[in-house]
Amino acid sequence: MKTNLNDLQLAYLAGFIDGDGSLIAQIVKKDDYILKYQIRITISMIQSTSRKHFLIQFQKELDTGTIRDRNDKITELNIIGHLTVQPLLQQLRPFLRIKLKQANLIIRICEQLSSTKNDPIKFLELCELSDQVANLNDSKKRTVTSATVKKTFQDLGLIKE
Amino acid sequence: MKTNLNDLQLAYLAGFIDGDGSLIAQIVKKDDYILKYQIRITISMIQSTSRKHFLIQFQKELDTGTIRDRNDKITELNIIGHLTVQPLLQQLRPFLRIKLKQANLIIRICEQLSSTKNDPIKFLELCELSDQVANLNDSKKRTVTSATVKKTFQDLGLIKE
Secondary structure, eight states, rough: OOOOOOOOHHHHHHHHHHHHHEEEEEEEEEEESTTTTEEEEEEEEEEEEGGHHHHHHHHHHHHHOOOEEESSSEEEEEEHHHHHHHHHHHHHGGOOOOHHHHHHHHHHHHHHHHHGOOOOHHHHHHHHHHHHHHHHHTTTOOOOOHHHHHHHHHHSSSSSS | SOOOHHHHHHHHHHHHHHHHHHHHHHEEEEETTTTTTEEEEEEEEEGGGGGGGHHHHHHHHHHOEEEEEESSSSSEEESHHHHHHHHHHHHGGOOHHHHHHHHHHHHHHHHHHHGGTOOHHHHHHHHHHHHHHHHHOOOOOOOOOHHHHHHHHHHTTTTOO
């Protein structure tokens, strides 16, 4: 990822993300993980596929991210993973307004994610922060929440009732 | 309208408009006008009503625009009229990317609008530019296009076939 974006580029991107982007913390089932779940951090920007070239321009400018056609009309640019997202959000933070709360929560998650890999209590705390991000995003399609993770941890005896 | 927005504010707003705003040139029926139609120029930004306070913040920052609840979920900030929109778009232009074409077309319309009030041929040219803006906006709900205006002008004998 580029770390030398100037303030005008960052202000523009912050505006774009505030308008049409998403800052996402998703709890994902991972059967081969000790804690059975992973928190996937994503910055997502979408555009009509006919304007895909603008997303490619953002991708080049950021020097990171993956372009994906969601269907024949919508294309998305996804920047996935806390190691990439955290430093970018740190740079964007001074310019974000509408999604500043999500950014702050996600930065907190990113900061602690590495140290919670085998710690169910701490991991659950980060899942609760992910719930808060989802609430701010008006997210309605979530199937896995911190409650799901808590139930699994209880069933596995990783935490007490 | 404020004319002393700094480059960081303009870059942010350009990003926001590129993401979620609309630059609109709408042909509106006006029975009491000599040419029977008006071109209404609008910059529109929408947000969930629960985040209306961000639109109010934009309104204060720009020192212009009208806040309107579209329904109980969606609120919009509209900046209407070529005299207000043109100077703002001139300032935003260096920072716009995705909606730059719309901005350039609308600036052309604004520049000529005053001089076409009673000139059907010239007015029709601006209606055609409005069609181009609508096409760039993937607008599907338009009922009045330059073709409608042309037909009216022909029926009224304002232009030849």
